[in-house]
Amino acid sequence: MKQSVEYLEEALTKLGKKSDRQAAIKLKLSPQAMSGYKNGERVMDDFACVMVAEVLGVNPLEVIAAANIDREKSEERREFWADFRKRLGGTLGLAGLMTVMSILVGSPTPAFASSPKKINELGGSPIFAKTFIMSNKIKTKPNKHHECI
Template sequence: MKTIDYLDAVKTRHRLPSDYALAKRLGVAPANISSYRSGRRIIDDDMALAIALELAINPLQVIATANIERAKTPEQRERWSGVMEKFSVSFRNLLLGYGPHAA
């Protein structure tokens, strides 16, 4: 999933008719949404948090996605991809009752 997909998911979840309405919901200027969509700008961690809260998902998922897109080298991209994968596995195991904190 890309950050643009998360923006679209917020629009869909809240039945927002436009990027203007999305910008208003997220508390940013409409130009920011346009910049995110065109790739001129990548969401920062605070925007990732706002998006995650709107979607009721774990913020690390959106933050990692943004950092993958922001990465300047393949090594950075790989590190963030690894973080996201490890977190997904750990979170899934926690939900299923596996791991060191399981009763």
């Protein structure tokens, strides 16, 4: 498994910057932090891990886990992060996909959850309006009690 500094080196290569200072600016890190990360004096913090992951197009938790493995003094905690990192491929990948899908689908706006009259005002048919509640499709026809304008 890669160490956190290997992810950093890979990101620097991908950025193609001529100097560490330019790369640090691109990654929104201080040049001092970049130097400390590269020469092994420091281990990347979570922000640096996320910035590196974005450049590489990988799950940020993968880089964060690598940094925590590098940082931990306790063997038990290093094993925890190593196990966590192994599980990232399947379980968290599916959870991440579900999160993105729930954000993209969202919920209906109040205007579309209104009465047939409101739907008609938004461009619905004056004769026939459809209301969708969750996955149940309900058709509403105007009658003497519901007047469409």
